[in-house]
Amino acid sequence: MALVITLLALVVIAVIGYPLVGRQPGHKKDESEIVTQDSGRAMLTELEADYQAGILSQEEYDELTAGFRRREGRASATSASVDERIERSEREPRSAAESVSSTQRQPSGPRTQKCPKCRQPYRAGDRFCQRCGARLTGGGKR
């Protein structure tokens, strides 16, 4: 019995002590790379659902989304590469709210392709899905 207990204790010490003397653990992600929470996107999904369900009228939807879309734009920009940021800043002045309502509900341009993740149609040139934020591989060139 005493032997089993001693062995158990030795295994415990070995497992806990190994990282202290063994190889330096692999460096995973830098803290700055960690994607933080994005409450703006959560809220946009919610407002979209409310709009689809008819809880919000178009004006209410546009008014409410404008603020969150700006916030989301900022959040995505921090993780996007430089050229994406420039591209985004070019598009920004066209009023984010307007672009949402036109792309998501009343198609003004050709909407032949759909997001591979959520099947939301998108316009040629879009790099990210307006709904789920997935990268759109086909829409990279402008």
Next chain:
Amino acid sequence: MAEIGYSALLLALLGSVYAAFAFVLSGRNGSARLRASARNAVIVVGGLVTIAVGVLLRALLSHDFTLEYVAEYSRRGMSPVYLVSALWAGNAGSLLIWVWVLSILAVVFVLRRHDTGRRLVPVASTVMMATAAFFLILLLGAVNPFRQLSLAPIDGSGLNPLLENPGMLIHPITLLAGYVAFTVPFALAMAALLRRPVDDEWATSARRWTLLAWLLLGVGNIIGAWWAYVELGWGGYWAWDPVENASLMPWLTATALLHSLSMQRRRGIFKMWSLVLVIITFDLTIFGTFLSRTGFVTSAVGHAFTNTGLEPYFITFLLLAIVIPLGLVLQRRRELASASEGESLVSRESAFLLNNLLLVGSTGIVLLGTIFPALAKAFGGQEVAIGPSFFNRVNGPLFLAIVLLAGICATIGWRKASGRNILRNLLWPLVAAVVVTTVTIVLGVTQIAAVLAAFISSFVVAGILYEWFRGTRARRRAQGENPALAFGNLLGNNRPRYGGYVVHIGIALFAVGVVGSSLFGVSKEATLKPGESMSLSGYTLTYDRLTSQGTDVRMTFTATLSVNKDGRPIGQLTPEKFADIAAAQPVTEVAIRSTPLEDLYVILIGWETDQTAAFKVLVNPLVMWLWIGGGLLVLGGIIAFWPARRKAGESG
């Protein structure tokens, strides 16, 4: 073998203390080696406690009566399934399972791929390991499951026969797991409070853990109510017993917490609320464990525990777990103030806030009613009893208001709902509710509570179904999908939201069951000779015969009654009583005939040698809706818990 179990617990205590300190130190000096070592320590603790559980389980299965615990909670001849359930039948065993579940959750927690909340892992793990250390100290001292007897008895005392029921296999363990799982969101909140600045990251990480704990606690409570109804044989499902209250209270505050977290994630508001709620919920789970494990308040419904000297430990831990976190919240209150964006009183935000207030208020009332008798006794020396009528009277209106708000929250606009918005969204649900209420009144129901319940429940269900209908219709038009696909996609794209709606429908149906059975239940007792009949609200029950059947360990007495409803035969019911040779008192097996409209519930009270038997018959309306509502509640919880399709940059 007992020595191995005890040593494993001792090593686990050392490991958890080491992990707690190593995580703190690694956070200070950023040492990846130390963090990896601490993480290994968490895994080792999980392994060691698993070994201890394995040793106790083996002792139970092999009838090793040299262990006091085994001798006390098992006996020869018990089926293996109930031998396993004996693991959590007693104090020592259930506290061991507490630590075991916590240590496994901690392992899952440190091994999970963390995108969001990774920075919180070290401090959160420290909090979890400190909690584990507290329970390990109890297990090594006051309630040692491996305590050995100097003289082993030939056979053990065995479980209370009431506990030998399939419901009892799941009810205690799910409740316990629910209690324990709240440690994770609490630990995340503590980690967030100890970092600067306090951000919303913890709320995202804590959501699914909270949902898991809420779901487990909900399942545990529903199974407990069902067990009380079918097994205890007193005709009801909820007695406002202290131990029941102890598991209801954290569930109520966790419900508020889930709504608060959803607001924090979406709007960045309710930050203080979420933190305070997670602290209260965790403290209530510790209080619940304390209440059910120490006999602090005497229990009536199958929850009897002996005094164990655990009180000072629990009270100290509870005080620390109240004072330190709330102190931190107070200290950080400026950072936690939400940037109000001018929400109007008539908005979804306000409805959520009111909902939180009502849930917390109702928890406060249940807490007061639960501990008041003990406090009165401690301070005044007088026995005061607070019966179910107090709880029903005070909580009834509160719960109805909460259900009503659940309906309003789903259909009202954000920030500032305009008159037009309200009219557009509430008109059809209101029309549906008025129609249902009118039909209810025409059918002869006039009690104000019942009329209100009919109105509120139908309003909630209609509001949600109407929202689903409009959402599906919009998707169908926009995407050209067929209705089933459109509805499926609607649900799949926002599971937390639609899972929540399914829960709301479940709660509304639950309310129908509660109001129906508590307001319109009737009962009658009668002593009958074979061939005699009794009648109750349209049912006629004719007592045919009493038979007995015996085995080596158990005698079973079965009465057979033929049942007619409005003159038409509808079958036979066979209430029973059985007595185990080893047990002192006989156990009642009720006979229930369940329909969506009402349950016919027959209890065999006793009998004479001339076959004269006494029965209690109850007609409980709408009870089936309790179980249907409960089922939907669980289903909705699972839908909301189910992992979302992974999106770029989002986790959990």
